[in-house]
Amino acid sequence: MTQLKPGEVSLGTTIMAVQFNGGVVIGADSRTTTGSYIANRVTDKLTKVHDRIYCCRSGSAADTQAVADVVAYHLELYTAQHGEEPTVKVAASLFQQICYQNKNNLSAGIIVAGWDKVDGTSVYEIPLGGSIHKQNFALGGSGSVYIYGYCDKTFRPNMTKEECVEFVRSSVSLAMTRDGSSGGVIRLAVITEDNVERIFVPGNQLPPQYLG
Amino acid sequence: MTIDTDFEKVFPITERTYIGLAGLATDVKTLHDRLRMRVNLYKHREERVIEPNTFANLVSHMLYEHRFGSYFVQPVIAGLNKNDQPFICSMDTIGCIDLGGNFIVSGTAAENLYGTCESLWEPDLEPEELFETISQALLNAVDRDAMSGWGAVVRIITPSGIITRDLKSRMD
Numbered sequence: 001m002t003q004l005k006p007g008e009v010s011l012g013t014t015i016m017a018v019q020f021n022g023g024v025v026i027g028a029d030s031r032t033t034t035g036s037y038i039a040n041r042v043t044d045k046l047t048k049v050h051d052r053i054y055c056c057r058s059g060s061a062a063d064t065q066a067v068a069d070v071v072a073y074h075l076e077l078y079t080a081q082h083g084e085e086p087t088v089k090v091a092a093s094l095f096q097q098i099c100y101q102n103k104n105n106l107s108a109g110i111i112v113a114g115w116d117k118v119d120g121t122s123v124y125e126i127p128l129g130g131s132i133h134k135q136n137f138a139l140g141g142s143g144s145v146y147i148y149g150y151c152d153k154t155f156r157p158n159m160t161k162e163e164c165v166e167f168v169r170s171s172v173s174l175a176m177t178r179d180g181s182s183g184g185v186i187r188l189a190v191i192t193e194d195n196v197e198r199i200f201v202p203g204n205q206l207p208p209q210y211l212g
Numbered sequence: 213m214t215i216d217t218d219f220e221k222v223f224p225i226t227e228r229t230y231i232g233l234a235g236l237a238t239d240v241k242t243l244h245d246r247l248r249m250r251v252n253l254y255k256h257r258e259e260r261v262i263e264p265n266t267f268a269n270l271v272s273h274m275l276y277e278h279r280f281g282s283y284f285v286q287p288v289i290a291g292l293n294k295n296d297q298p299f300i301c302s303m304d305t306i307g308c309i310d311l312g313g314n315f316i317v318s319g320t321a322a323e324n325l326y327g328t329c330e331s332l333w334e335p336d337l338e339p340e341e342l343f344e345t346i347s348q349a350l351l352n353a354v355d356r357d358a359m360s361g362w363g364a365v366v367r368i369i370t371p372s373g374i375i376t377r378d379l380k381s382r383m384d
Contacts, residue, residue, distance in 0.1 A: 012358065029384075031358065031384075033358050036320055036357055036358045036359045037323075037324075037356065037357065037358075038355075038356045038357065038358055041355070041356070146213075176384045177214070177383055177384055178213065178214045179213070179214070180213075180214065180358040180359055181358055182384070183358070183382070183384030184384065203382055203384065211217070211383050
């Protein structure tokens with residue numbers, strides 16, 4: 001596994017994905033850093049790889065963009081070749097193949113989430129080494145370490161969509177406050193069978209919390 | 213990891229001279245304590261308060277004493293001398309005094325601050341206008357630095373007194 005090269009842009013980051021009945025909510029902060037300089041404070045780390053399959057990217061910005069592009073290409077080809085939409089499992093598997101086979105050259109922590117007609121909603125986490133973990137909710141990025149306790153305490157299976165959105169909003173907000181590499185605005189996406197709804201939370205509308 | 217969100221790093225030396233210490237927190241505390249002692253000794257011996265210019269030389273000397281094994285701090289000094297003339301300077305970690313010009317910057321967001329100060333500063337600002345200028349320069353520079361933020365304190369030193377204000381800023 002490589003460290004980021006000097007001058008390389010990092011998605012410091014807090015990312016998470018949470019499943020609910022009928023869909024999945026994914027969320028991320030918006031900070032990209034080069035060292036300690038904030039190169040982009042309004043980044044979109046929620047990347048579409050297929051109509052109802054999104055990934056959350058953390059680690060090296062270049063590495064994750066490149067890998068996501070390759071997977072998006074393969075998923076488009078899959079639809080043409082198989083005559084049906086790929087499942088989230090297939091997408092996660094593709095991510096995993098690339099991340100594992102190139103583990104010595106990549107610095108990419110990815111969460112894949114979405115809806116398909118075979119399994120319904122799924123959330124898969126692919127951390128640095130290229131292992132794959134199917135979970136009810138997944139956290140990633142440097143900021144995630146600050147919110148494991150909060151998330152373990154707050155998450156319940158079978159929450160409603162509104163409860164999930166609030167859960168992701170408050171968790172990412174807490175991480176953004178404590179992690180230097182996370183910050184800016186919160187971007188959320190709610191993926192259901194019918195559509196993908198994008199939600200934007202500006203920096204001055206974060207949920208209230210104790211601020212020292 | 214953010215571990216302290218109200219760490220004071222600007223300290224009064226006399227009623228009209230302040231020092232800001234940016235860098236390693238343990239060295240900030242130690243240097244502040246040592247400087248306080250030296251300034252108090254100066255006051256006893258000289259029977260007057262230390263001038264900002266003299267204080268700057270004192271700090272510079274103390275930093276150079278540790279030339280090979282330095283304190284990891286980059287001080288900024290601001291004050292009014294006995295003729296009410298403003299004095300500002302900064303130093304590197306081993307005590308090189310930079311008298312600068314119209315403004316002085318330091319810290320992890322120093323490069324950002326050069327940009328904001330250069331654009332916003334103009335001569336002959338009144339105290340309230342200067343407060344606006346320095347606040348905007350600081351806040352906007354710090355918002356582009358992952359290692360800075362979580363609030364700010366601005367002090368304007370005038371012959372009639374010190375105006376201190378806490379700024380509300382991004383908390384990320």
